[in-house]
Amino acid sequence: MIKKIFFLFTVLFLNILVVVAVSIGQDRQKSERIISFDSNIHIYRNAAMSVVETITVYSAGKEIKRGIYRDFPTKYKDRYGNSVVVDFRVNEVLRDGKPEEYRLEGLxxxxxxxxGRKDVFLNPGRYTYxxxxxxxxxxxxxxxxxxxYWNVTGNGWSFPIDRASATVRLPDVSVGEILEIDGYTGFKGDKGKDxxxxxxxxxTVLFQTTRTxxxxxxxxxxxxxxxxxxxxxxIATKTQSFIRDNLGTFTSLFGLVVxxxxYFTAWFRHGKDPSKGTIIPLYEPPDKFSPAAMRFITNMGFDDKVFAAAIINMAVKGYITIHEENNGYTLLKRGxxxxxxxxxxxxxASRLFGSSAKMVKVDSANQIAINGALVEMKRSLRNSLEKIYFFTNKKYFIIGLCISVLIMIGGSVLGEKDGLPVAAFMSFWLTVWTFGVAILLMQVVSLWKSVVSGGTHRRVLFFRAVFSSLFAIPFVVAEIGGIVALALATSVFIIVIMAVMVFINALFYRLMKAPTIAGRKILDKIEGFKMYLSTAEKDRLNLLNxxxxxxxxxxxxxxxxxxxxxxxxxxQQFSEVLSRAYASDTESSPQWYSGPSWHTKGISGFTSSFGDSLASSVSSASSSPGSSSGGGGGGSSGGGGGGGGGGGW
Structure with a gap:
């Protein structure tokens, strides 16, 4: 009895297994899949190829509604990042042996x-394309x-593939002359041998897969x-193809030469400096120029040290006192x-103190007043000195900048026509962003310089520098990300050319500034005065009286x-003189300055760091916060030519 019951349960269990297996098999057969993928590859003597792909699919009306689509890569990058564009032409498309409508879409x-056709939906069943x-x-x-080295099926299919095969036909090559036959299966990068x-x-070589x-x-x-x-x-054909494939790079390279x-022509005609005259040591400022005016003429432009030099000169003249504390500088009006x-x-002075203020602290709380003083001083110096003593020739620089932008956009667009929106946007955005990041980094560097040369308020400057550095990190990361994105959309060589272009613009921005004849004479006198100021003790005897x-x-x-x-x-020329003078005087520091740096650093250390530290404080206060072989085991699934993938639509 027990044996009969056991036998009946066994038969029942086996029947259930058969039913489940049949059900799974039916579900599997009804699921959308590629039943077979057969590729016939014919290689000709002229290195051209013709391919016939026969793809049998099962449609359940889910993804494969109207038909299938097939992706074919035609653009590659070689080992050096150069573009390689292959030709691709569809000769015929059939469905179940009959011509089928198709359309091409660029990727x-x-x-x-x-x-397939948009208005024709397929019934569930098998179809051979x-x-x-x-x-x-x-x-x-x-x-x-x-x-x-050919990717037969591609690794981008969204369906399973039950069976795949490839037949490679070579021109007039006997079986014994084939050097190597190899292959790879699996996901992209795998080295499976199924x-x-x-x-x-x-x-003729036949490949056949052994699993789904x-x-x-x-x-x-x-x-x-x-x-x-x-x-x-x-070589001529390869060169022609290389130029065609990398037209954007060659366009940018030609634009770089242009x-x-x-710039060289503009510099030669408008930016070339007049010849220097004889430099004679002068013992007083030439033509009674102020320190700010002298630096403005020498640099042919305005910077923070122009303003700082004016502040120090105003103090020396008795108009203000510069008071240094742990948290910065304060300007006290003496009248x-x-x-x-x-x-x-x-x-x-008018913008700093107005009509009634007696004290201005050099920090962000007085940003409006300090920035206003900077702007007014710059305007005054430009109106009185520029075009009389030098020309900035900015209009030629602006033209060059516009040429650079056009070259970068043109090179990016020609280098990746299908990526036009990305390339054009990234070129323009990166151009503007780079200048902004450069300004931000210059401010960070200025703050760290002030930390190195700062006085007793170095701790405050250190925290400012750290905060500014941390603030700049996301912008620098975005800059790097933009460069990588543009390199992916175009090529690495485009990025190199852009870097050279930025260097050329920066170089000629400085070179285009040129003194006038009158300016050259003043510069010679300034050089003579500078010679006197910087003369070492051992050379002092060479000076006349x-x-x-x-x-x-x-x-x-x-x-x-x-x-x-x-x-x-x-x-350094006055170290001994000043040491004796202040040692015998009741005043231990100049009347125009009060603070600890004069004592802690000594006269030489004070003068070498005080000006730069003041300039850095002014800057902070005036700124708003804020192609390989696949043989020998060196290949993998998904490598080589061909590839792509597909799906249903």
Missing amino acids: RNGVRVYI TIRYSTNRQLGFFKAYDEI FFSSTRSPG FKPGEGLTVVVSWPKGYVTEPS LFVY EGDSLLSREEQVA PPDRTPELFEKYLPYAFALDVEQEWS
Whole structure:
């Protein structure tokens, strides 16, 4: 009895297994899939290829509603980042042996072939699609052999593939002359060997898979043969193709030459400096120029040290006192020496103190007043000195900048026509963004310089510098991301050309500034005065009747030494004189300055760091916060030519 019951349960269990297996098999058969993918690849002597793909699918009306689509890559990058564009032409498309309507749609890296009509929906069932197409530039020509390294199915299919095969036909190559037969299966990058290969007739190799592929898996084949059976393209043909494929790079390179020629011509005609005259040491400022005016003429432009030099000069003249504390600098109005101020110093003082203020702290709380003083001083110096003593020739620089933008956009667009929106936008955005990031980084560098040269308020400056550095990091990361995005949309060489272009613009921005004849004469005199300020003790005897060294002379010309970047040399000349003077005087520091740096750093250390530290504080206060072989095991699934994938629509 027990045996009969056990037997009945066994039979019942087996029947259930059969029913489940049949049900699973029926569901599997009814699921959308590629039943077979057969590719017939014919290689010709002229290195061209014709391919016939026969794809049998099962449609359940889910994804495969009207038909299928097939993606064919036509744009690749070689090992150096150069573009390689292969030809691709569809010759015929069939469905179940009859002509079928199709259309082509461009992709970023190739072409998509939509098979079927928008208004015709398929009934569930099996359909066989045949795609005949021609292509070239798919073969690898190496020193000792030639090769086809071909992704048969592609790794972009959204359906499983039950079976795949590939037949490679070579021109006049006997079976014994084939050097290597290899292949890879699996996901992109895998080196699976789920296939077998055979040679049926001379020059014909058959590949057949041995398992079902999951969505995203594919078959890649490799066949190599001796040189001489297929004609390798000539150097002229390769060069022509290379230029065509990398038209954007060559356009940008040509534009780079045009930009340099333009700038050089503009510089030669309008920016070339007059010849220097004889430099004679001068013992007083030439033509009674103020320190700010002298630096403005020397640099042919305005910077923070122009303003800082004016502040120090105003203090030396008795108009203000500079008070240094742990948290920065404060300017105290004394009301003396008004008549001694130069024009640009007067307009700056007017904006700083207004009609009633007696004290201005150099920090962001007084940003409006300090920034207003900077703007007014710059306007005053430009109106009185520019075009009389020098020309900036900015209009030629702006033209060059516009040429640069056009070259970058044109090169990016020609380099990636299908990526036009991305390339054009990234070129324009990156151009503007780079200038903004450069300004931000210059401010960060300025703050760190002030930390190095700062006085007792170095701790505050350190935290400001750290905050500014952290604030700049996202912008720098975005800059790097933009460069990478543009490189992916175009090529690495476009980025290199852009970098050279930025350098050329920066170089000629400085070179285009040129002194007038009158300006050259003044510059020679300024050079003579600078020679006196920077003369070392051992060379002092070479000067003719230099004035005696006194504390008054040191303070009088200190703003000029700072404006001409020789404050260190000037202070070293007076180290002994000042040490004796302040040691015997009740005043232990100049009347125009109060603070600890004079004592903690000494005279030489004070003068070398005070000006830069003041300039950095002014800057902070005036700114708003804020192609390879696949043989020898070196290939993988998804490598080589061909590939792509497909799906239903």
